[in-house]
Amino acid sequence: MNYVIQPKKKDKHNHGDEEGHGQHGHHGHQGHHGRHGNNSRHGMKKIKKMKYEDIIKDVFFAAENTGDDEDDDDQGNQDWLFELQDPDGQCNPNPCLNEGVCKEKGKRNYKCDCPSPFKGKRCEKGPRVCRRGRCGNGECVLTSSPPFYECKCKEPFKPPNCRRLSVCEPNPCSNGGKCIKDGNNFDCVCTEGFSGRFCKVGPDDCYLDDGESYRGNVSETDDGDDCLHWNSHFILAHGVNPFKSFEDQDGLGPHNFCRNPDGEPKPWCFFRRGRRLLWDYCDVMRCIKPTTDRPTGVPPSPQPTSANPPSTTKPPEPTAQPSAGPVSPTETAASQFRTCGVPQPKKAITRIFGGLKVSPGAIPWQVSLQQKPKNSNLPYRHVCGGVLIKSCWVLTAGHCIDKSKDMQVLMGSLSLDKPDASTQILPVEKAIVHENYRETTGAVYNDIALLRLRGTEGFCANETQFVKTACLPDAQLPDGMECTISGWGATEQSDYGSSHLLEANVLLINQEKCSEPAIYGSNLDNTMLCAGHLQGGVDSCQGDSGGPLTCKENNSSVIYGLVSWGDQCGKQNRPGVYTRVTQFLDWIKSKIQANP
Structure with missing residues (x-):
């Protein structure tokens, strides 16, 4: 994540510490990397469930604070x-x-x-109705009518305010499941054919193709985390429920069932770890074949709309491929990347709050910079983000470069632990760090580097729906403009972070304001810019070091900043600091021209 200035700095390439949390790890979304295996409900999967003890210890379920919080x-x-x-x-x-x-x-x-x-x-x-603790031991979800919220209790706590405890009364298990009491905890013993913690998942509950048509009842991730309701106040922007009916065309609504509204490979959902909001793929089965018959007495499950089941072995085809027939690298390079900064996302989730999830193809210039010890057989590990600006050129932060290591970039994939068919991996042929790059105890200066990728006659990355270039900026943009940062939040030696690409919206902060003594003072110079929210918040530092801060200019995304450094994460009056790309345009062009 952001390169953090601390009183006693560690080596800038040592992203881990003794406990494996990583120097940048506290910026990331703290969660497990999903396993995303095949039909885990059929295997010997240990179901993770939130017990009574976990619920009452959850910091999110703290007593309501009637003062300002x-x-x-x-x-x-x-x-x-x-x-x-x-x-x-x-x-x-x-x-x-x-x-x-x-x-x-x-x-x-x-x-x-x-x-x-x-x-x-x-x-x-x-309406700021979902104050902390308002729903006791339950999730506060937003509604469109007064009182504009509803409490969804964590069993065994009961409505209306999720403070009253009652185990197995009434029975929380669906479809004839039997509730077995164990102190303040319980287990549901499901009838044959049903599964899930509350026996809501029927025998025909499966998805076809990428699961866009899935309308089943699975509400747990691959790792067993409970899905949040789609109208949870954790998820929705501006504090109001956008769902006018129970189900819309994407299957979203006031429920916590897994769906795929944005073109992912399979259904997914949001979940919570403490105050951190994450997402992951769901523990839902792929359909073996369409079924219409069901046992007598079993309620009908939602049926997939596709008539043809997908192959269980063949990976999805990339959306864009080079043209057929013999084409020289020069001709191919000339026909690609003619435009920049215009993404083609599969399907954006416009109603879901930004900063949580990236749709496939929405940030196609984002790359993962990966390193390993030189000439070793060890695997490459993600260390920083970067941004593709030409077929053979990537911009990143100078502090990300360690020339004693082998480097490669991964692009075209939203996932680090499970690259898909659209992924492209290219070795780094040359790393060029700015000649005046330097670090002090207070800041990192001229924090910029160029990576020359290995290719043939100017052709390296192949343009697809998932791999495109960002534009370089033409001029300074206005203060207060909303821009986007993105990154994985994973570090070299830490499992903390997200294996999926995340994004956040930040605001460009006035340079004079950010140079005030109460903020960064004289540490800031004209090669840097501040972006975030002065009142604090994690969204001001969710991008990987070296990753892009992009802003809209003439309807195209320009790479206006590179994630550089900051003082902790989400701290008041400590916004993220970014390399100001407009100050390095001549340097970028000169290095590219000198290294064709």
Whole structure:
């Protein structure tokens, strides 16, 4: 993750410590890497379940704080931000969020009429109903009508506020399952053909193809984590439930069943570890063949819509391939990467809060920089992020480079532990670190490097739906602009982090503001920029070191910054610091021209 300035710094390439947490590990999403094996419910899989003791010790289920806490208003004081983003009295484009109506007031002002229950200058504040502990030992989910929330209790706690304890009464097991009491814990003994912790998964519960049509009842990940409801306040933006009916065309709604709304290889869901929000693939079976018959008395399960079952061995085909027939590398290179900064995601989840999950093809310029000891047979390990800017060139942070090691880049895959058919892996032929790169106890300066990939006559990476280049910026962008960072959060010697690519939205912070003594003071120079949220929050430091900070310029994504350093993660007045790419445009062009 971000290169962290600490009072006593470790070697910049030692990403792990004695406990294996990693120097960057506390920036990442702390979770297991998914196994994603074949039909794990048929194997000897140990089911992980949250017991009574785990529930009452969960820090998230703390007693409700009636005073001010981080859940009362996570917007913070952002008047300065709205001033920066004011459209000088223009209501086109509409600055009002959540279907607010914009009315101009004079030449340089406007007013937003906000629909209930939203408020704020731009209707940006939804009802803050899911304060910590409001639902006792349960999950707070958002609804569209008063009181705008509902409590989903963790068994054996009971509605309405999930504070009353009752084991097996009423029976939590579905489809005739028997509840076996064990102190304050319980087990469901399911009738034949049913499975899952609460016996909700029927014998015909399976998915076809990539599972987009799956409407079954599996609600656990491969590793046994309980799925969150899709209308959990952990997931939804702006504090309101967007689901007008129980099921929409993507199968999302006020439930916690696994779905695949964005083109992943199989159904998945979000889950929680403490206050960290993660996602993983689900423990759902692939259909062997379509079935319509079912045992008498068994309720019908949702049926897949596809008529042809997929192959269980053949991997998915990449979306884009080089043209057929003999084509020289020069001709192929000339026909590719003619445009930059325009992704082609399979299917974006527009209603789900940004910063949680990347759709396949949504950040096709993101690469994983991987290293191993020189000339060794050891496996490559992810150490940093990077961004593809040409077929044979990757930008990354200077502090990521260790020239004593072999390096390669992985691109085209959202997963580090299970690359798919769209993955491309290319060796690094040459690493060029900026000549004035230096570190101090307070900052990292000129933190930029170029990686020349190994290829033939200017052709290295192959452009596909999942591998594209980001554009270089033309000029400075305005303060307050919302941009995107991305990364895996995994480190060289640490299992902490996500094996799936994550993204987060950050705001460009005024340089003068970030140079104030209370923030970074004189450590900041014009080769750096700040982005994040001054009130703090993990979304300000979720990108891997060297990874991209991209912003929209003329409808294309430009690589405006590289994740560089910061003081801890999510700390108030300590936003992330990024290498300002606009200061290095001449350097980038000169190095590429000198190393064709």
